[in-house]
Amino acid sequence: MIIGIPRETRAGETRVAATPETVKKLAASGKHPLVVEASAGTMASFPDSEFAAAGAKIGSAAEAFGADIVLKVRGPTAAELPGLKRGALLIGLLNPFDAAAMAACAATGVSGFALEWLPRITRAQSMDVLSSQANIAGYKAVMIAADIYTRFMPMLMTAAGTVKAARVLILGVGVAGLQAIATAKRLGAVIEASDVRPSVKDQVESLGAKWVDVPYANDEERKIAEGVGGYARPMPPEWMARQAEIIHERCKSVDILITTALIPGRPAPKLIRADTVAAMKPGAVIVDLAVEQGGNVEGAELDQIVNKAGVKIVGFGNLPARVATDASALYARNVLNFLSLSLNPKSGEFAVPKDDEIVKATLVCENGAVVPRN
Ligand code: NAD
Numbered sequence: 001m002i003i004g005i006p007r008e009t010r011a012g013e014t015r016v017a018a019t020p021e022t023v024k025k026l027a028a029s030g031k032h033p034l035v036v037e038a039s040a041g042t043m044a045s046f047p048d049s050e051f052a053a054a055g056a057k058i059g060s061a062a063e064a065f066g067a068d069i070v071l072k073v074r075g076p077t078a079a080e081l082p083g084l085k086r087g088a089l090l091i092g093l094l095n096p097f098d099a100a101a102m103a104a105c106a107a108t109g110v111s112g113f114a115l116e117w118l119p120r121i122t123r124a125q126s127m128d129v130l131s132s133q134a135n136i137a138g139y140k141a142v143m144i145a146a147d148i149y150t151r152f153m154p155m156l157m158t159a160a161g162t163v164k165a166a167r168v169l170i171l172g173v174g175v176a177g178l179q180a181i182a183t184a185k186r187l188g189a190v191i192e193a194s195d196v197r198p199s200v201k202d203q204v205e206s207l208g209a210k211w212v213d214v215p216y217a218n219d220e221e222r223k224i225a226e227g228v229g230g231y232a233r234p235m236p237p238e239w240m241a242r243q244a245e246i247i248h249e250r251c252k253s254v255d256i257l258i259t260t261a262l263i264p265g266r267p268a269p270k271l272i273r274a275d276t277v278a279a280m281k282p283g284a285v286i287v288d289l290a291v292e293q294g295g296n297v298e299g300a301e302l303d304q305i306v307n308k309a310g311v312k313i314v315g316f317g318n319l320p321a322r323v324a325t326d327a328s329a330l331y332a333r334n335v336l337n338f339l340s341l342s343l344n345p346k347s348g349e350f351a352v353p354k355d356d357e358i359v360k361a362t363l364v365c366e367n368g369a370v371v372p373r374n
Helices: 020-027 048-053 061-065 099-107 122-127 129-148 175-186 200-206 219-225 237-251 274-279 319-339 357-362
Strands: 003-005 034-037 057-059 069-074 089-093 111-114 156-158 161-163 167-171 190-194 256-259 285-288 305-308 311-314 363-366
Touching: 003 061, 020 034, 020 048, 020 319, 034 061, 048 057, 057 061, 069 319, 089 319, 099 111, 099 363, 111 357, 122 319, 122 357, 129 175, 129 256, 129 285, 129 311, 129 319, 167 175, 167 237, 175 190, 175 256, 190 237, 219 237, 237 274, 274 305, 274 311, 357 363
Parallel strands: 003 034, 003 069, 034 057, 069 089, 089 111, 167 190, 167 256, 256 285, 285 311
Antiparallel strands: 111 363, 156 161, 305 311
């Protein structure tokens, strides 16, 4: 089996699906040659020479896409699809919610594995690309906010007087939100956080942040809020209205607002209205991590900083790509762990365990057809 690692070509994508570390492990058995497309790792600071030293051949895009196992970060573009070989394994963030992209991928005849659909079970944690990348996004969101914010984050007592600590509000406390709390905490900010899922309260408080409670009016609301499989579900409009009012009041005194709320396969819930932005202090900074799914904040625009009467709304997409080296390192390890279900890196034995629940959950297309999702 030839393992190919193409260069990512989508705009702004700097990551690479394998690193010299993972290439070395995959090359260990000597049974499966690796082809890394020239400059695939350059944007993530992994030069071709390091891939070559780890045991890969540096080749063309055609060679990398034409491999038996193709490791990608993002799903292939229309221009890349024809380069895939029928029967090959394709592993990456294939965007399984996009039916047209899935149909196009299936038409190539590859067996496609979409890592977005890894089940959230203990055994899959080491493969969980959504977690590894959300963790980075949460960190980077705070770094970006701190950079744009025109004041200090920590409280400072200086000879020239005292500087107040920044007040940070984090909405949506999944993997990204938890890392945002931890990072802002290290910078000395005073933090509040909220989420729809009640189980998050203890995690927020254990990180030293204050929980902003949005009460449930009845058992039905509470049941929906618990979510499914670790993910949130859309809340009833009455709860969303109650949340908007509570958050509106909090936002009046907030310096930095970071929103990360997502519901898989749906547009991001709108949490911040335009009048809430208007009620915030001049100089406040909002970072909307959900901007690629439509945004949590009214007025956020993809890859823009929108200035609304002195309140800056940052809508940068793909934050992990702004931490390209570590994002690639973690992603590549996730991919190696996923591939190891089928390919033993030490012995080189290869067999896809079709009955494995992780394999079954992620297989999105095979033999020219999209695999129906139940
Ligand atoms: P996500 O990216 O899908 O969503 C981010 C957060 O937004 C979630 O916490 C969600 O509850 C919240 N949210 C959605 N709608 C909201 C609303 N209207 N208002 C406020 N918040 C809203 O979530 P995620 O980061 O992928 O993680 C979800 C959970 O899964 C976390 O608790 C995480 O710890 C858990 N997890 C478990 C495993 C595992 O067990 N293997 C692996 C990864 C994550």
